[in-house]
Amino acid sequence: MRAGLWIGVALLASGAAQAAGYDPRTTFAPLNLPGPINPVRSGSGQPGPQWWQNRADYQIHATLDTKAHALSGDEAIHYTNNSPDMLDVLWLQLDQNMYRPYSRSHAADGAAPRKGSGSTDGYTIEAVEIEQGGKRVAVQTVESDTRLQIRLPAPLAAKGGQVTVHVRYRFTIPTAFGGRMAWGPVKGGEIYDLAQWYPRMAVYDDVRGWDTLPYLAQEFYLEYGDFDYWVTVPSTMIVAGSGALQNPDEVLTARERSRLAQAAASDKTVKIVAPTEIGRERAAIGTKTWHYRMENTRDVAFSASDAFAWDAARINLPNGKTSLAMSYYPAESAGTQAWDRSTQYVKDTVENMSRRWYSYPWPAAINIAGPASGMEYPGIVFDGITDKDKPLFWITAHEIGHSWFPMIVGFDERRDAWMDEGFNTFIDIFESEDFNRGEFAPKRDSEFAPGGGNPVDEILPILADPNAPPILSRADTVIEKYRHPVTYFKSALGLVLLREQILGPDRFDPAFRRFIALWAFKHPKPSDFFRFMESETGEDLSWWWRGWYLTNSTYDVAVTKIAPAANGGTLVTVENRDPMVMPVTLRVDYADGSHEDIRLPAETWIRQTASDITIAPGKRVVAATLDPDHKLPDRDRSNNRLAVQ
Structure with missing residues (x-):
């Protein structure tokens, strides 16, 4: 985020x-x-050696109703129980229910129940069926806030048991108040940023069994699998989705297909739809269905608009592999220091993080300028329409960086958001230092x-x-x-x-x-x-x-004494005064203008609060300083240095 x-x-x-x-x-x-x-x-x-993890593969057919600002869908979840446990129930996550007036999320915020602009009716679950052993039957369910329990007609076997869950659903798309997904108007039309747009399997793991924390606006914990999804939208719209487009001949114009092929071989950004071309060549009647596929992912998201400019460039990955960097944005976002550079930022971030840490595994990395600003999903991120200059680079690198944490490494963001956000903030530091010789560092x-x-x-x-x-x-x-x-x-x-x-x-x-x-x-x-x-x-x-x-502890080290040593050298006494301890550099300054750096490990204070550091004879010590390069979070730096009077 x-x-x-x-x-x-x-x-x-x-x-x-x-x-x-x-x-x-x-x-x-x-x-x-x-x-x-x-x-x-x-x-x-x-x-x-006995690692196991359950799996959820999805096929989803969805239709976007732009007049009602609603989405309806029919999904089939093929669920594999690799655990050693027999399962008599399944759990789905219904994140849209957080927008209901009396949701636990509203209660956690301390907000009064709201109806209208601040809420929706959440998911309407029209049907839930189980396909097991070749038979498809309706099942009993129990809905609880943002969770849905499915009571299986027959237990699901351990160590490889499989079942397919069919769910038919619909919901009203929240406007910008929704934060992580939204729709909103732009000059050329509307943009729909769709995430948490289908009921998703909860995780069953070795730590808690079913992990069913309610959705209070913290992020996600999801199983991995393969996704095929079809999104039907008005013919005027372009759909940008996680994964690879499977039917370009059906939904793209000949010019768009030609330019996209050019971009796949180009290290420079290629305009697929220039801002001046928005809305041209697309029929104003009927609908089109866009089919995307993404493998080995924990989630998918998409954005749809009749006001998108679109550009792309090749991403060069380790071992000769490639991916595609793409940006979609309305005309008002264009500009030489604005979204015209977005694809360059995406390309560089993915290439650099792939070199440094782990190769990007998916066919595309997409940046969307839309109403759901500053949110990440596998293969696609949502950023701000008005973002430009340094903030656009920083937010692009940060959100694309989430591809590694938690999209590749599947941290539980619901419980441990610090692993998701902190690890990603750590790796995007390096991208800022590396991009264009430190342009934004x-x-x-x-x-x-x-x-x-x-x-x-x-x-x-x-x-x-x-x-x-x-x-x-x-x-x-x-x-x-x-x-x-x-x-x-x-x-x-x-x-x-x-x-x-x-x-x-x-x-x-x-x-x-x-x-x-x-x-x-x-x-x-x-x-x-x-x-x-x-x-x-x-x-x-x-x-x-x-x-x-x-713990939340403070850190304070001090130089407390410089005195002659028995061997003719010098003793420098250092103390650790606060609960936290770290290795630290002690710099000893000599009368001849030189200095010596001595690295003190954490174990310097493993048995005592103070320690005498012996300096060899031969030079006269005039001062001693702890952490001379100011690298440690010392709460009181006034006691870090002591000079001989």
Whole structure:
């Protein structure tokens, strides 16, 4: 989801630092991670030898009614139960029901029940049938807020049992108040950004069985599978959807097909429909049905409009593979520093992140300028009609970056939004640094540090705020005041510190890449990540997980004394004063103008709060400084340096 270009850390109460003191026995105590170790999830953080995951394949036929602003659909979900458990019920997610006046989502917001512009009737489920053993029968269902339980006529067998669920449904499309999907007018017509547009299988996993958290506007947790979907719209409309278009001869003009073929072989952006060509060559009567297919994905979304300009360019992937970067936008979004550059941004982001982390797996990456601004789905993202300049680049890179987290690595965004948003904010830092030799860098000065300062200083009010939640809080409990500072900023900065200050890129980067590869199209939990990074990098990081993720702790180190040593050298006394601990650099300045940097590991304070560092004889020490390059979130930097008087 859109990170927001100004996190608003300055709005947090700075308050007094929470200096609870440092106790080595607490900081370095054995850490029992919340996730289990078993044959499904190993102690090394990898999928275990008995890993299983259920699967949901979809065929969906939908019709968009632009007069009623409604969508109707008929879907078939082919569900495979790979679990060791026999299932007597299935659960579907009905996200549209969050828009009902008395939904749990409205209650969680503290909002009064609303009818009309602030709500819809949610899903109308017209029929639910089960096809099992060659027979198709109606089944009993129980609807509960944003969930639908299906009671099976016969239990679904474990370890490979299959059933097909048929659902016929309809709903009114919310306007912009819906946030993650919407429709709205533009100068040339209307744009419909359609997501959460079909009932979706809930996840059945080894941790909780059916994971049926109600949809309170946190994001998603979904099974993987293959999708075929057909969308019928007025003939004047263009449909941009997740995956690959299967019937271009039926829905595209000859000129559009020719230009699209040109774009598939071009590193430069090719106009498929120029802004001046919007609406030409398309019949004003009747309908057309667009067929898209996407494989090995957890979701699909689409956008439809009679006002789209459209351009595209080839994406070059590792191992000689290619994909297609595409942008769809209304005429008013065009401009040399606006949406004319969107496809360039998409192409570069996918190519760069594929080189750095894991190759992009899908046939297209699409950016839409529409009413549902700043939202991501597999293969397609929705951004703002008026976005331009740096904000357009930053939001494009961020939303496309979600292809890796949580679309490839299937984090549970409903519970652990910090893994989704924080991991993605971390990787899009590199895209800002790399794009066009840093044209829009540094990302940290905008995303991390709204005041334009050092991000490790900008985090200090969060760490000092006694009401700020730990990162490992249930996502639904994090109030808006802390959502960006904790879920995006603190989570991403934690990875920056882990990479640059604790492990180093030479250990972090290969481990992070392997984590992505091992968990691609699977469902890792926080404990899997923590265990994997420890095992793969060869480092006990329990003190770091406790200080940064499981608690909201402050950090303060100090140089307290410089004195002669018995061997003729010098003793520099350093202290750790707050609950959190990190490796730190001690810089010793000598009278001859030179200096020496000594790296102090976290274990410097594993048995004591203060430690004497012996400096060899031969040079006269004139000063000592901890964290001289200002890389750590030290709440009191006034005690970091001590000079000999």
